Amino acid sequence: MKLTVQKPIFAESASQFVNQMSEYSDTILIKKDQWVVDAKSLLGVLAVSLQPSHEVTIDVQGDHEEEIKQTLLDSGLFQE
Numbered sequence: 001m002k003l004t005v006q007k008p009i010f011a012e013s014a015s016q017f018v019n020q021m022s023e024y025s026d027t028i029l030i031k032k033d034q035w036v037v038d039a040k041s042l043l044g045v046l047a048v049s050l051q052p053s054h055e056v057t058i059d060v061q062g063d064h065e066e067e068i069k070q071t072l073l074d075s076g077l078f079q080e
Contacts, residue, residue: 001058001069003078009050013077018042020071026062 009017021028021039028039030048032055037044039058050056056078060068072078 001060001065003056003058003069003072003080005050005052005054005056005077006079007052007077009077010046014042014045017075017077018045020075021068024062024064024068026060026064026068028068029059029061031057031059 007013018040030037030039030045030050032048032050035048037048039045048056058068058072073080
């Protein structure tokens, strides 16, 4: 799924994002430019430096893609 970052994701927001993604057993990957990082890794999320207007692809390998998408949209950090 392709989403656009709405708010900068660093420090506290990155920690909250990683905690939300860690609630799912699915493998969740963030793809941005040449980067592919685990959404459950704080260092990985910080490394991609997600800023407003950046477009990312969230690759969910599991059965909860729609639920994860809704969680991301509800967080206010991303939009479609």
